Amino acid sequence: MRVTFDHSQAEAGNIWTFFFKPAKPIQYTAGQYIELTIDHDQPDDRGDHRWFTLSSSPNESLLSITTKFAAKDGSSFKTALKQLVSGTEVVMSDPMGDFVLPKLVQTPLIFVAGGIGITPFHSIFSWLAETHETRPIRFIYGVNNEDEIIFQTTMAKAGVHATIVVSQPTDAWGGERGKITAELVLGLQPPTDDSLIYISGPEAMVMSLAKDLRKSGIERRQIVSDEFTGYSAL
Numbered sequence: 125m126r127v128t129f130d131h132s133q134a135e136a137g138n139i140w141t142f143f144f145k146p147a148k149p150i151q152y153t154a155g156q157y158i159e160l161t162i163d164h165d166q167p168d169d170r171g172d173h174r175w176f177t178l179s180s181s182p183n184e185s186l187l188s189i190t191t192k193f194a195a196k197d198g199s200s201f202k203t204a205l206k207q208l209v210s211g212t213e214v215v216m217s218d219p220m221g222d223f224v225l226p227k228l229v230q231t232p233l234i235f236v237a238g239g240i241g242i243t244p245f246h247s248i249f250s251w252l253a254e255t256h257e258t259r260p261i262r263f264i265y266g267v268n269n270e271d272e273i274i275f276q277t278t279m280a281k282a283g284v285h286a287t288i289v290v291s292q293p294t295d296a297w298g299g300e301r302g303k304i305t306a307e308l309v310l311g312l313q314p315p316t317d318d319s320l321i322y323i324s325g326p327e328a329m330v331m332s333l334a335k336d337l338r339k340s341g342i343e344r345r346q347i348v349s350d351e352f353t354g355y356s357a358l
């Protein structure tokens with residue numbers, strides 16, 4: 125489908141949200157992703173399309189994606205995205221994916237986001253806040269530094285218990301420090317047999333955490349993962 129770029133919004137430092145207007149309302153479930161194609165001059169060898177999780181809630185009329193811009197060696201795709209002007213049409217696929225809330229509302233949920241991997245959780249938290257649905261969620265969010273923390277208002281609106289873990293904090297940071305490890309996750313929120321652990325973020329981070337959780341005894345059926353390919357690091 126063709127969607128029209130509406131506007132963008134800075135979230136923090138080099139993280140931006142881009143809003144698109146669909147020609148007619150589309151249905152999706154919070155946590156799903158789309159493929160976005162931006163036709164642009166001289167695309168580099170990374171090409172003219174990318175996958176992005178929708179950071180918007182299905183209740184909103186505009187669709188949004190939220191992304192991080194590289195300090196150096198950014199792609200031609202991201203440059204074209206940043207240069208979009210209001211009213212430009214781009215191509216978006218139908219939403220897809222199963223990184224969505226389980227049907228059973230009482231399922232204990234542990235959500236883990238690595239950096240920009242917060243996007244599906246933002247969609248889910250927004251949807252929960254709008255629909256006044258409550259779920260037993262423990263949210264663990266890892267960032268490199270305090271400047272990269274986004275979407276705190278939405279976490280608060282959804283009443284989510286969040287722990288933010290900063291790997292390179294300033295001296296002023298009073299919260300958790302370091303990287304998100306299996307020990308940290310299991311220590312903060314010991315899972316029960318029916319808990320599900322959702323992990324979203326750069327591919328390497330998601331795969332290594334999932335592997336370590338499995339080594340710590342968490343069953344495969346309890347891990348739901350969303351790997352963002354294309355990021356070399358957090």
Ligand SMILES: Cc1cc2nc3c(=O)[nH]c(=O)nc-3n(C[C@H](O)[C@H](O)[C@H](O)COP(=O)(O)OP(=O)(O)OC[C@H]3O[C@@H](n4cnc5c(N)ncnc54)[C@H](O)[C@@H]3O)c2cc1C
Nearest residue numbers: 174175176177190191192194197198199202243352353354
């Ligand atoms: C299911 C799914 C959902 C996703 N959801 C999101 C989302 O919500 N938000 C989001 O931001 N991304 C998301 N992604 C990742 C997204 O599709 C891009 O891969 C990512 O944003 C990187 O974009 P880019 O390739 O334009 O690189 P940039 O953002 O421009 O650069 C990313 C990093 O790659 C390095 N790099 C340099 N050269 C190369 C190269 N040749 N190949 C690869 N990397 C290189 C850069 O130095 C930089 O550190 C998702 C991916 C998947 C599969």
